[in-house]
Amino acid sequence: MDKNITVLETKNISKSFGKVKALKDVNFSLYRGEIHGLLGENGAGKSTLMKVLYGLYSADQGDIFINDNKVNISSPLDSIKLGIGMIHQSSTLVPEFTALENVILGIEGKKLSLDLSGERIKVKKLANEFGLDFPLDVKVKNLSAGIKQKVEIIRALYRGAKILILDEPTTSLVENEFDQLLKSIKALVAEGVTVVFITHKIREVLQACDRASVLKDGEMMGTVSTTNTTKEELVEFMFQNKDIDVTDSALPVIELPEVKLSKEPVCSVKNISVKAQDKDGVNLQDISFDIYKGEIFGIAGISGNGQKEIAEAIINPRRINQGDIFINGESIAKLxxxxxxxxxxxxTPEDRKKEAILPSGTITENMLLGHHREKRFQHNGILNWNKITKEAQQSIREFQVKTPDEKTPIGDLSGGNIQRVVIGRALINELNLLITHNPTSGLDMGSVEFVFNKLVELKENNCGVLYINEDLDELMLISDRIGVVHAGKLVAIFTREQYDKYKIGSLMIGG
Amino acid sequence: MVDNTKKIQNDTQMTRFWQSAKPYLLAVIISFSVSGILIGILGYNVPRAFQALLLKSFSSQRGFIQTLQKFIPLTLATYAFAIPFRIKFFNIGGWGQMLFGGSMVAIVGIALASFNLPAIIMIPILLLVAMAAGAFLSLIAGALKTYYNINPIISTIMLNFVAYYFVNFVATTNPWKASLGHPMTLKIPESGRLPELLPGLHMGILIVLLIIFIIHFMTNKMVLGYEINATGINQHAAKVYGINMERTLMLTFLMGGAMAGLGGGIEVMGVHHRLIEGFALTSGAQYGIFGILTALICKGNPLGVPVSALFISALLVGADAMQRTAQVPVEIVFVTQALVVLLIVVFRSTGNK
Structure with a gap:
């Protein structure tokens, strides 16, 4: 890192979406060759700031300087020309194309025939230089998340990127892939590339970055050097609250009560196999596990390895091709x-917007979904809206949903409030088993804490929980046991004493 | 403070109302202006034409009754499209379902003639036959979608042709055909005809009002209506939370087809009292296709269906009046209608920007 040379600087950047001020007078600067962590909770404005730099959003006011020259970035094309590259949180590669085709996509020239021999040499050289080797001729859909990220980085470098923005690059990586990524990034900065590392995990910042800037509610709280800062200081920076107790993955610390597990499982999945419903789906093969009363059973795995299918097999057991599922000893296979x-x-499904809610429906209407055939809400097919409305109002109070009233369309609420409604709906009846998939994704600290507390409450009430999550930190924090899925199989089950990030991580990627 | 909040709430309600009304008002104003200009260019008397077009339906009892005559089949044809449209499926077969409903009413009516049933039994039987016939046709499309994943747009269009030629078959074939004159069937017995409430206005209007009420009730108060709404808003979430997509699809097609069939049956029972060969293009049956347009105006919203059907019926009556008094061709009104629909769709989709 060269402290004397500022490669990029923003001055008083502001950006609003409607009434929400996403960025307020943000000043931010990058030194050449540094790894700069950008830290903040969900919704703090990290991605917004970077999207302004990349030209995906235009700032309402403020200036951007690159190498001390004021620049005007109105589209990603501008920023690419200025040497800025961005690696988005989810892959933007074309799955059906090979790695090489993806790298040259968009700058393949205007010749009628596509001759890649020249490009092949160039891409190979670039990859060697930075220690970012990957197979050039394998279709991207067959590559792992870690390799895909390498392809994206090379794609940006191939376009001449000198400043690389990595937006939550560790989301889909396991522990050893993170180590790999870190190595690659170090090689990049050694060659004079500057890296911005967006994350909400304090641990990663301390591990990877030279300096870190902290955003909170769209305001820049300041920039610190990681060599002379501690976890506690960063926590205080991030949450502006000395009393808050968070882990170094920025998760709220929770007290898990000692619950004596029952001898009989509340839910018993016995050797189920399920054929995938759609072509992106995964076939489940011979999956067995038990969940006991008062237990939080975690499922770990890279997204798309059968987690969703397991959840759906339990709530829609008629899809099961083989095996059986028992709830309190009773088969549900025909239900x-x-x-x-x-x-x-x-x-509560993973994809809130797509699978959990009726966006233009009111909170009341959403509260009814899944309960719409219960006797207490309908009689002979005629709905008792009074009762449903009361239930919705009570849920709004109990779950502290921020909304003018229960008639508000749920799509108008923030992610955290939508999730409170979704969880509130799940809990209006006494439950034996809650199946919940990534319930905390995209939520601010207050809502995450709220979700955790609800799960603990369920545990105390002897309810079993099937907790599916891609974030291993979170799973290890809250689960009593963790099952690992890979390619539609349950490959191992760990008890709390056996938790090991590297071991679980390598099983997640099929190691 | 409390007053203030209330006022703000009222204000937002007003803005919300205007936000939702704006595309419709704009579309109507612009398309009427365009057709006004057209009428002017073609050399007709613009004020006179507009006077006839806009005021005819509501200025005289005769005009109003004519409007209601068209309103009856048009509303039912609109529901035929609107109900499956709630869950984003297109029933283009309202026309065919109407024709089939009318044909079956003629067949069963003639067959029952010798039993001398009283009207109080005969009319309900024929109405049920009409609904069953329409539903039968639309359920074919629904089943093809459910079991063979065949797009209902295609199957319903195809079935229109089947129904169209079925009318001609019935009207020209023994034992139904009348012995003399234009190809048509015998009359259905007196007891199967819908009595007139006013000269020119048969009892069908009461049936339609009842249907409007039932569909409104079903949509807002019943589990079935809730399931249809939920599926329409987000079929993925509906599926996850236990709403059977196939069942909902079949039921919406069943209801849609039944409404169209009823429309065709009522036209036979109330207007011609028999099936005539040109049924597809006369009486109210030609509105089978019009229903699609009418439903698009109100986005398939069940409460909006009678409103937009009344609007289009009034325009149709006005168009006839305009042709008589100002000699402006009726087709101008079709241009206006097409423009209204097109502009509403455009303004609605750009309204949020």
Whole structure:
């Protein structure tokens, strides 16, 4: 890192979306060749700031300087010309193309025939230089998340990027892939590339970065050097609250009560195999596990290895091709979803917007979803809206949903408030088993803490929880046991004493 | 403070109302202006034409009754499209379902003639036959979608042709055909005809009002309506939370087809009292296709269906009046209608920007 040379600087950048001020007078600067962590909670404005730099958003006011020259960035094309590259949180590669084709996509020239021999040499050289080797001729869909990230980095470098923005690059990586990534980034900065590392995990910043800037509610709280700062200082910076107790992965610290597990499982999945419903789906093969009363059973795995299919097999057991599922000893294999719910199960899916809510429906209407055939809400097919409305109002109070009233369309609420409604809906009945998939993704600290507390409450009430999550830190914090899935198989189950990030991580990627 | 909050709430309600009304008002104003200019360019008397077009339906009892005559089949044809449209499926077969409903009413009516049933039994039977016939046709499309994943747009269009030629078959074939004159069937018995409430206005209007009420009730108060709404808003979430997509699809097609069939049956029972060969293009049956347009105006919203059907019926009556009094061709009104629909769709989708 060269402290004397500022390669990029922003002055008083502000950006609003409607009434929400996402960025307020943000000043931010980058030294050449540094790894600069950008730290903040979900919704603090990290991605917004970087999208302004990359030209995806235009700032309402403020200036951007690159090498002390004021620049105007109105589209990603501008920023690419200025040497800025961005690696987005989810892959932007074309799955059906090979790695090489992806790298040259968009700058392949205007010749009629596509001759890649020249490009092949150039890409190979670049990859060697930075220690970012990957197979050039394998279709991207067959590559792991870690390799895909390398392809994206090379794609940016190939376009001449001198400043690389990595938006939450560790989301889909396991522990040893993170180590790999860190090595690559170090090689990049040694060659004079500057890296911005967006994350909400304090641990990663301390491990990877030279300096770190902290954003909170769209305001820049300041920049510190990581060599002379501690976890506690960063926590205080991030949350502006000395009393808050968070882990170094920026998760709220929770007290897990000692719950004596029952001898009989509340849910017993026995050797189920399920054929995938759509072509992106995964076939489940011979999966077995038990969940006991008062237990939080975590499922770890890279996204798309069968987690969703396991959840859906339990709530829609008619899809099972082989095997059986028992709730309190009773088979549910022949039941419809609504009948499974009647056995005291409920589900909160991973994709909130797509699978959990009716966006233009009111909170009341959303509260009813999944409960719409229950006897207390309907009689002979005629709904008792009064009762449903009361239930919705009570849920809004109990779950502290910020909304003018229960008639507000749920799509108008923030992510955290939507999730409170979704969880509130799951808990309006006494449950035997809650299946919940990534319930904390995208939530601010207060909402994450709220979700955790609710899970603990369920545990105390002897409810079992199937907790599916891609974030291993979170799983290890809250689960009593963790099952690891890979390619549709449950490859191992760990008890709390056996938790090991590297071991679980390598099983997650099929090691 | 409390007053203030209330005022703000009222204000937002007003803005919300204007926000939602704006595309419709704009579309109507612009398309009427365009057709006004067209009428002027073609050399007709613009004020006179507009006077006839806009005021005819509501200025005289005769005009109003004419409007209601069109309103009856048009509303039912609109529901035929609007109900499946709630869950984003297109029933283009309202026309065919109407024709089939009318045909079956003629067949069953004639078959029952010798039993001398009283009207109080005969009319409900024929109405049920009409609904069953329409539903039968639309369920074919629904089943093809459910079991073979065939797009209902295609199957319903195809079935339109089947129904169209079925009318001609019935009207020209023994034992139904009348012995003399234009190809048509015998009359259905007196007891199967819908009595007139006013000269020119048969009892069908009461049936339609009842249907409007039932559909409104179903949509807002019943589990079934809730399931249809939920599926329409987000079919993925609906599926995850236990709403059976196939069942919902079949039921919306069943209801849509039944409404169209009823429309065709009512036209036979209330207007011609028999099936005539040109049924597809006369009486209210030609509105089978019009229903799609009418439903698009109100986005398939069940409460909006009668409103937009009344609007289009009034325009149709006005168009006839305009042709008589100002000699402006009726087709101008079709241009206006097409523009209204097009502009509403455009303004609605750009309204949020």
């Amino acid at each position: 419809k979803t609504i009948e499974v719910f009647e056995k005291g199960l409920f589900y």
